[in-house]
Amino acid sequence: MxxxxxxxxxxxxxxxxxxxxxxxxxxxxxxxxxxxxxxxxxxxxxxxxxxxxxxxxxxxxxxxxxxxxxxxxxxxxxWSQRCTVRVVPFRAGPLQGDRQRVLDEFAAVGVTGEGIEQYNIVALDVPPTADLSAVKRLLRDGAELGWWDYEESNIGDAWADAV
Structure with missing residues (x-):
């Protein structure tokens, strides 16, 4: 090209x-x-x-x-079999909107990503080898604790089937 x-x-x-x-x-x-x-x-x-x-x-x-x-x-x-999830850390929450802390939390479960300051958002790249149940648990737990809100942008059947 x-x-x-x-x-x-x-x-x-x-x-x-x-x-x-x-x-x-x-x-x-x-x-x-x-x-x-x-x-x-x-x-x-x-x-x-x-x-x-x-x-x-x-x-x-x-x-x-x-x-x-x-x-x-x-x-x-x-499709690469990778999932995309967006996380918005709350500025008034325990993480104080810190995008790097979000990335650090997800690194522990094999997930990487990128943050963008202008919109205070983190885009997570979830590989097919990740423990999807652990990733989903972390997302739910963080939301319940007031750390962030999240959006599942591109997921597949394995993600939907994970508990």
Whole structure:
């Protein structure tokens, strides 16, 4: 795939996702993600989405290129089996909105992620090898303790089946 110099980060390209905003959420209508070209019209996502729904890091996504060379996602062609969960730590809660503390809590159960200061949100990347029951327990416990709220953005049957 051809890419501009601005998008040339170790062979990665930027892919844009158009997002439907409902009742003010999410706070953006477009999100860009880094991706690695797989073919002329398919890329593999290389980071965790903060707002795009139904996609996860590692997914293969079909893209279209507009006249300006901008790549826009149109469909997931292969799911990576990774789950995406978003966590919003409460500023007034025990974690005081600390995104790194959220990441530290989930590292203990084999989950990584990224935080974004502007919206005080953490996007968790849950690998298929993670103990999904432990991850779900931590999410529920943290919500009950007033640490955070969370949203399951992209999950599968194994996640739904985990207790």
């Amino acid at each position: 051809k890419r501009s110099d601005a998008d040339d980060r170790a062979g990665l390209v930027k892919v844009f996702f158009h997002i439907r905003v409902e009742d003010g959420w999410p706070p953006v209508g477009t999100e860009s993600m880094w991706a690695r070209p797989v073919s002329d019209d398919v890329v593999e996502l290389d980071n965790v989405p903060f707002f795009a729904r139904g996609v996860s890091c590692g997914d293969h996504v079909r893209v279209v290129r507009d006249d300006n060379g901008t790549l826009t996602a149109v469909e997931v062609v292969e």
